[in-house]
Ligand SMILES: Nc1ccn([C@@H]2O[C@H](COP(=O)(O)OP(=O)(O)OP(=O)(O)O)[C@@H](O)[C@H]2O)c(=O)n1
């Protein structure tokens with residue numbers, strides 16, 4: 001008698017972790033505490049960012065990368081904000097650049113994680129739908145995914161004038177082909193780890209993680225970003241973030 005074939009073993013679900021670089025000083029925001037520790041609606045920016053990521057069902061672990069001299073303070077700050085215990089939240093020390101901080105966060109991930117979302121603490125209001133869309137695109141097979149929006153302004157390429165004088169324009173890229181990139185950026189873990197190993201150790205700086213993956217020759221794809229995933233960089237961004245949060249609280253939309 002022919003034995004009944006056993007059902008194929010379903011593939012093991014892949015663990016998704018978020019790395020949140022939060023070790024920056026926030027120089028462009030002006031004097032004060034490190035940016036991630038400043039408050040928005042009375043709650044630290046970092047706590048908003050962590051909540052935004054753990055709200056995503058697939059994210060099982062969050063690694064917060066704190067200023068090197070502030071790991072204990074960040075740990076107790078997170079502990080005091082009643083975050084759900086169903087999701088693990090680790091805190092590790094960051095480095096001198098965003099790139100260093102992400103690399104240190106990646107090094108803290110357990111072996112079973114194979115999808116990584118890298119999310120700026122400085123983008124505390126990212127909607128969960130954006131996080132889910134990025135994670136889903138990686139799960140669907142894309143090695144690297146970035147959320148992004150079309151630009152409202154025309155962009156000029158210039159020759160920078162270090163002294164602050166007039167800068168000659170050398171080109172106007174076609175705006176319809178440009179996107180402003182946000183976070184979380186999602187990656188297959190092996191791809192992101194290789195980028196940080198090879199590209200970062202070449203001494204090549206990158207303002208985002210996807211930029212390093214592109215230099216490996218790996219395809220990066222864009223999914224729609226969200227206006228409320230903007231980065232708090234300058235004082236006016238804080239004014240906008242307070243207004244968005246107030247509107248959410250008034251309408252109970254999170
Ligand atoms: N050494 C660094 C520098 C930046 N970041 C993080 O990277 C994100 C994006 O960086 P940015 O908005 O430039 O933050 P800052 O470096 O703090 O800003 P600034 O350049 O104005 O000092 C932030 O969440 C920031 O905390 C980090 O983890 N480690």
Ligand SMILES: C[C@](O)(CO)[C@H](O)COP(=O)(O)O
Pocket residue numbers: 098120180181182183207208209231233
């Ligand atoms: C990663 C990023 O948020 C994508 O837009 C951005 O590149 C970070 O840049 P920053 O100069 O470190 O703020």
